[in-house]
Amino acid sequence: MKILLVDDDATNRLVLSAYLKKDGYDTVVAENGQQAIEVFLAEEPGMILMDVMMPVMDGYEATAKIKELATRFIPIIFLTAMTDEKALSKCVEVGGDDFLTKPYSRVILNAKIEALIRVSQLYNRVVEQHDALEKHQIQEQQEQRVARNVFNSLMNKGALDKDVFHTHISPVSLFNGDVVLTAVRPSGGLHILFGDFTGHGLGAALGALPVSETFYTMSSKSYGIEEICCEINLKLKNQLPVGMFLATCFLELDVINSVLKVWNGAIPGAYILRKTGETIRIQSTNLPFAILGPKEFDSTPTVFEIFDGDKIVLSTDGILEAENTDGEMYGTKLFEKQIEGGAINAELLEQVMISLDEFAGEQEANDDITLAIIDCDFDYINGLHSETKTEVNVIDGDWEIGFKLEHTIIKRIDPLPLLNYLINFFLGVREKNTQVNMILSELCCNAIDHGLLGLDSSIKETPSGFMDFYEHKSKGLESLQAGTIFLNLKNTVIDNNSILTIDIEDTGAGFDVSKLKKFNLCENEGYCGRGYPLLVNFCESVEFNNKGNKVECVFKF
Amino acid sequence: MPVSSSVNGSNVTITVTGRFDFSSHKDFRETYANTDGATCNYIVDMSNTEYIDSSALGMLLLLREFASSDKSRITLKDASADVKDILVVSNFDKLFTLE
Structure with missing residues (x-):
């Protein structure tokens, strides 16, 4: 010294x-x-x-x-x-x-x-420790910024316009553990993933990486709700530590067939608001992602009918558990009262947030609050295209490929992802692929539902019938003992245009083709709902055989 | 003490009082860390639990893993209506015995 x-x-x-x-x-x-x-x-x-x-x-x-x-x-x-x-x-x-x-x-x-x-x-x-702490803090803030940028770029890839997809996302820490993802399916319609990780901050946001990657990739390859849910659950189960999980509501919205498929794992505030004023609560019937192994995990969705003008409301527990200064919770009752009859209210999200603010008063939020409201505007959703629009890799030449799908396969797998892959592989990624995907999706659905299972669309016409139809379908598939679908795709190039001929035949009983003649394109009801007019609209020609178990569609690129 | 425990033979009773959230993490873990996860019965007494958040659900999953995911040996007891709602919405009744 x-x-x-x-x-x-x-x-x-x-x-x-x-x-x-x-x-x-x-x-x-x-x-x-x-x-x-x-x-x-x-x-x-x-x-x-x-x-x-x-x-x-x-x-x-x-x-x-x-x-x-x-x-x-x-x-x-x-x-x-x-x-x-x-x-x-x-x-x-x-x-x-x-x-x-x-x-x-x-x-x-x-x-x-x-x-x-x-x-x-x-x-x-003390000064040394303070300096070390400060240095550490600066480094951590820097790392959080990097992570937040990655997180935000994943979250902002959503497919929907703010006019139909209203969201409120409030982070309590630098970035939150809530995940909202949207994607347009190649065959039309939407996938929406609404999730809430355990805790928040960096740990939670890290889990968002595999979720969004799997979601976007599989959705763009035509996989359905069941396969995507299985895959995300498996990925998270393998990657996240025990005790961390993702509460999720996964939606598959098919406006062509008016079907909303929902897989709800522990999201408490999920509702359908009907244009007619009715409120339907979408129950949570599953455990969150990342808890069950692939054998115990059940990806079966609940099916609802959905109408043009309905709204879907999704909220994390952060809203329902928001507290006021007296320690009381906002709760389900108050939330349901706020959204009641909200299908026709354009300002519904703002109204709920104001009510929440008034309730909470001076009390600060202690959980992530995320609220999403989707307007089911069928015209708007029909007009959406799946992401890739650049035309690449067009293989110029004739080809033909055929499949024979036995009932044993049809029970277990959805052929659409495979067909989508083939179309992209042989025809390149083009804007019209969406239409081809829609056509294939409709044709396959038809061959299975009406051909092999013999289900009658008229079941759907009663209020409970809609749910019954899908109940019958899943039971029918389970117990299916026989049946085959033949599918043939043939591409011919004429004057630089691709002419794609799709033939599909099933071993079912067929149907009375003469009924189609009476069919009016302006009507929404009738044989296979909106499916048939969609085919007629997109294709150069749609021809059924006399028995009604075989159809040929010609599509021009 | 928000988390306390008592051991009676192979029965381990864990009592959570007040808010069951991330702040209970260490205490909750310590209540069973020295017990035999392969044989003990775990009873989580929730009669005085006012609130449960997602990190508490995570802690229950950790206990479940500790007890070899054996549903019959983990009981969540006397949860209030509010707490039970959260457990049921999360479908934890599929993983634990609710009493």
């Missing part, structure tokens, strides 16, 4: 210096305040013993200046012959840490020096 002695009296400097050296300290000296500052800057002593009355600059002024210049704690002890209280208290006022009146005892001086060394060590340790 180096100590600076400041005194204008040479004898004092000499005596004190000798004492301190004997006690093991290094010493440097200065004759007045001005010199003290210079020596302090040059020698960086660990402590200063300061006289008060000196020529050029006195000890008060020098102390104030040194304390201002010092970047760390430098204890200064005043040694003075003055005894009046005012002069002594000024020593502390200007920044001195202690004082001792002359003549002083060597023992007391030594004790004071040692005590102040301890104080300065403690002080310097």
Whole structure:
């Protein structure tokens, strides 16, 4: 430890210096305040013993200046012959840490020096820790910013316009653990994933990476709700630590057939608001993602009928559990009252948020609050196209490919992803692929539902019939014992145009084709709902055989 | 003490009082850390639990893993209507015995 002695009296400097050296300290000296500052800057002593009355600059002024210049704690002890209280208290006022009146005892001086060394060590340790903490904090903020950028770029890829898809997302930490993803399916319609991770912040947001990647990739490849849910669950189960999970409501909206398929795992606030004023709560029937292994996981969705003009409301538990200053929760009842009859309210989201703000008052939110409202505007959704629009990789040439799908296969897999892959592979990714996908989807659905399972669309016409239809379908598929679907795709290139001929035949009983003749394109009811008019609309020709178990569609690119 | 426990033979009773959230994490874990997960019965007494959040559900999953995912050996007991709602919405009744 180096100590600076400041005194204008040479004898004092000499005596004190000798004492301190004997006690093991290094010493440097200065004759007045001005010199003290210079020596302090040059020698960086660990402590200063300061006289008060000196020529050029006195000890008060020098102390104030040194304390201002010092970047760390430098204890200064005043040694003075003055005894009046005012002069002594000024020593502390200007920044001195202690004082001792002359003549002083060597023992007391030594004790004071040692005590102040301890104080300065403690002080310097605190400063070091503070610096380390600050450095760490800056680094962490930087890392959080990077993670947030990645997170936001994933979340903002949504397919829907703000006019039909209203969302409120409020992060309680730098970024939140709520996930809202939307994608247009290649065969038309939408996929929406609304999720809420355990906890929030970095840990939760990290899990969003595999979820969004799987969601976007599989949806763009025509996979359905069941396959995507299975895959996301499996990925998260393998990647997340036990205890972390993703509560999710997954929606598959098919506006052509008016079908909404929902897989709800622990999202409490999921509702369909009918244009007619009715509110239907979508029950959570599953555990969140990442808890069950692939064998126990059940991806079977619940099927609802959906109408043009209906709304779908999704909210995380953050809203239902929002508290006011009295510690009461917002709760399901108040939430349901707010959204009641909301299908016709364009400002529904804002209205709910205002009501929540009024309820919470001064109380700060302690969970992520995410609310999404989807307007089921069928025309708008019909007009959406799946993401890739650049025309690439067109293989110019004739080809033909055929499939024979036995009932054993049809029970287990959805042929659409495979067909979608083939179309993209042979015809390249083109804007009209959406239409081809829609046609294939309708044709396959038809062959299975009406051909092999013999289901009658008229079941759907009664209010409960819609749900019954899908109940019959899943039971029918389970117990299907026989049946085959033949599918043939043939592409011919004529004058740079692709002519795609799709033949599909099933071993079912067929149907009375003459009924189609009476079919009016302007009507929405009738044989296979909106499916048939869609085919007629997109295709150059649609021909059934007389038995009604085979259809040929010609599509021109 | 928001989390306390008592051991009676192979029965471990864990009592959670007040809010069951992330702040209970360490205490909750410690209640069963020194018990034999392969044989013990765990009873989580929730009669005085006012609130449960998703990280608490996560803690229950950790306990479940500790007890080899054996539904018959983990019981969530006497949860209030509000807490039960959360457990049921999350379908935790499929993983634990609710009493």
